[in-house]
Amino acid sequence: MPSGIIIKGIGGFYYVRKDDEIYECKARGIFRKDEITPLPGDMVSFTIIDEDDKKGTIDKIHERQSQLIRPAVANVNQVIVVISIKSPAPDLLLLDKLLVMAEHQNIDAIVCINKIDLASDKEYSEIFEAYSKAGYKVILSSTKTGEGLDQLKESLNKRISVLAGQSGVGKSTILNKIINSQVMKTGNISDKIERGKHTTRHAELVRVETDGYLVDTPGFSSLGIVNITYDKLALYYRDFDNYTDKCRFTHCSHINEPQCGVKEAVNEGLIDKGRYMRYISLYSTLKQQKQY
Ligand SMILES: Nc1nc2c(ncn2[C@@H]2O[C@H](COP(=O)(O)OP(=O)(O)O)[C@@H](O)[C@H]2O)c(=O)[nH]1
Ligand SMILES: [Mg+2]
Ligand SMILES: [Zn+2]
Structure with missing residues (x-):
């Protein structure tokens, strides 16, 4: 039986990616009975019902390594916490909270300082030093100049990563830049299907060419505050x-x-x-x- 990964779920359909194909699948009734809802990020075994139309049914959800609540995504193993150096000003308390959540859930974290085109080195070097010293990988980026985007892409290798952080820091822009640079370079069909403006209403795993997946989160994201005393x-x-x-x-x-x-x-x-x-x-x- 083939297996693949759910990249998104909309209106009772799950889109399962296997190699470079995407199958539109329904879940078997058995999941509803067990109250397990398939999530984006889930590895599944599925039956192909129609190879030409790319339709199938999901038979089995593989064991989850992790599960985020907001956004609801399974098997995330890296969070990229984005702040911007200006507009909006960096919210370092939120950054620290998100890093705490990541540590608590055993998810790797990277700090991304975006919009460096709006500030001088001096303005961001302090934050860069502080978080490097704390033991985090810190990436300086600008979607305007393209700086840091390759480094971000490389960090996505073989992982399911989620973008988190305050609204307006540039998460969706970063995602779109990464996808569009891929489409321009490769121009293949499956990339075109996945291209375009990504709305953040549904959690969706976007495939990146460094063999990973990236998930955007809408606006402010707390990753779901869990119980830390x-x-x-x-x-x-x-x-x-x-x-x-x-x-x-x-x-x-x-x-x-x-x-x-x-x-x-x-x-x-x-x-x-x-x-x-x-x-x-x-x-x-x-x-x-x-x-x-
Ligand atoms: N100057 C500058 N503006 C940026 C950069 N990245 C994003 N923006 C702008 O910041 C605004 C918010 O970006 P968006 O991606 O919607 O942020 P999100 O809420 O985190 O998804 C938009 O107007 C973007 O064009 C950057 O690197 N430099
Ligand atoms: Mg956004
Ligand atoms: Zn002490």
Whole structure:
């Protein structure tokens, strides 16, 4: 039985990609009974009913490696958090929240600083340094000059990646630039089918030539805030990891405790001060939420 990947689902139909073909499939009743809804990103086994018309039915959903709630996509293994250096101004707290969510769900994260055509090196080097130091790959990009787009494309290799971040930072433009540059270069039919303006109403896996898939998210995206309690928050800061063994207390919150390795590292400039300050702010917010 052939297997493929669902690239989108609309009105009860699922579009399953196998090699370079796309089959329009219905799901078998069995899924509805089990209350499993096929999602974009799902690997499935399916039966081809009509090879000429490219129609089929989905028989089996393979086990999921991950599942995002908003957007509802299965098997995402990388998130590209996009901020813009200007218009809108970077929302670093949202960036940190999205990175925390990614760490929590065991999804790799890349930081993309877009619209660098609007600013000088000096204006973005600080953010670049801060997140590189925190252990993230940081890509500087501009859809106006094309800078960084090849580097972004290469990062999509053999992965299902999702674009996340504040509205207006350029996520959809980045996606469209990546697709259009492909269509111009290859001009083959399956790329043409997938080309065009991508609306972000339905989550859709867009095939990129570096053998990966990219999913846009509409506007502001929280990736679905999941349950992280304040006392666990520090676990999702990879930049703290190297210093927590110097904390005197096992359950150190790295805020008010004496002899804290994290605070020392902040003072020595080993951990970015801004990241740490936003950690405290997020910690307080989560703590209040818990107490109501
Ligand atoms: N100057 C500049 N503008 C950009 C860049 N990328 C996107 N934009 C513009 O930013 C606006 C919002 O882009 P959009 O892709 O809709 O953002 P989204 O909400 O994150 O999907 C549009 O007017 C784009 O033309 C860039 O690299 N430089
Ligand atoms: Mg958009
Ligand atoms: Zn500590």
